[in-house]
Amino acid sequence: MAVNKRASGGAKQSRVTVNNAWQAYLHHHKSSARDSLQRMLANPVASAMTWLVLAIALALPMTLYVAMANVKQLSQRWDQTSQISVYLHKTVSAEEAQALADKIRTWPGIKAVNYIGADTALAEFSEQTGLGDVLTRLDDNPLPSVLSVVPDLHDNSSEELAALQMRLQQETGVEQAQLDMQWVKRLYEFMSFGERLVWALALLLGLAVLLIIGNTIRLAIESRRDEIQVIKLIGGTDAFVRRPFLYTGIWFGLGGGLLAWLVLSIGLWWLAGPVERLVALYGSDFQLHTLGLGDSLLLIGDGIMLGWLGAWLAVNQHISRIEP
């Protein structure tokens, strides 16, 4: 061993060059990541339990989110059928009806106005019902002309819709204005409530994930108290002590996220069959909204982020208390 006489100057007199220091830093990251994973796998039952709890906490809000996405998709189709049917008197000519339609189009809160003439209505009706033969035997067309008014649902409250219906009713030539699908509006209200519910649940369960990971890390720190003391005594920095625990948090988060993704994917796959058959019965082209790449990355990324954050909070709180 060489005689070891060095000049003064604390941190500067490191015997490790900058290049080596960077490599050593990466090496410690690598070894911390590997060691913490190995420690976790050495305790498979306990780790699996933690992963499962985290998976449930992460999967719940995501399940609601996917459910909301599906309801939204459905309601967007219904949105188009939400309309006010304005039945016109038989005496109203096609020109008068078109003029009325043009007039209504200038009103605020109107998305579209479609004129369906009595002849067109009859043709559509016979086509849809297959009663063409019967209808041709009728002396005259029993169907009225209709203006189909599509209100702008997002800007209108139910009161405004009702007012619009009243206004339409009072136009000359109008026999009856019938408001359809009022309940779609209610569904929208329900969905904005549902969206907030998803957020609230996500926040609460995110907090739960932080607490679960924080507590797990706290126990891990306690069980390695001696090691932490020794490392601090021989010159380990706080960052050096912290690193393996942060990786533990990341592994827990990643495991929980992956498991949550797996559970959700299996659940959606299990639902896909019945949903497809149900949809086929209604002749709809509805597609079950499954976990896309973005959603999957969000779910797993959230897991990792919460895992890291939970570990960071726990480590910062507990490691400073362990002094040699």
Place this chain on the structure above:
Amino acid sequence: MTAIKFDRVSKRYTGSQEALRNISLEIDSGEMLFLTGHSGAGKSTLLKLLMAMQRPSGGQLLMDGINIGKLPNSQIPYHRRRIGVVFQNHQLLFDRSVFENVALPLRIEGYEQAELARRVRASLDKVGLLGKEKLNPIELSGGEQQRVGIARAVVNKPQLILADEPTGNLDPALSAEIMHLFEDFNRLGTTVMIASHDLELIARMGHRVVTLDHGTLVGT
């Protein structure tokens, strides 16, 4: 050249008597000295001040001209890397091999693997445990465990070795062996300070002896 200078250093723990009172002491670079005194005389406190585990309540403690008592927390780890410390209960970690125990200071400093392995083996060779690097320290005898502790203390070639009762649990023959190991490192230029109350052994070794009594320096 003065390596360590205690300048009227005192230490009072909250709610108790003064553990150290007005200590003035200079230790030369490359010196070997013993610190003795009854239990509770302040030996451990003195070592803790050097390790920056405690800060002096009064006076100045300088190491290479740096005021240890005023060291910011972020600098304390780097200060400790310049000191190799040996404990009575050797503070080994039983969840890893002898090799990994000795390698710990080098891992903290970030040595690359080949250099690290070379240094660990050299250090284990020095304390006569080269063949036992793969064992768990729990499989070793008390004397061997203490030597692993010494190997860990010297592996990063510290400029100062501090030992707190390093022979406390060992029989006289083993104790002498351990003390001679410290002498070897001292001969290579390392400053060595050993707290011990094995007065007979200390007397035979013929180095400077500093005695504490109730927190006061009574003989240097």
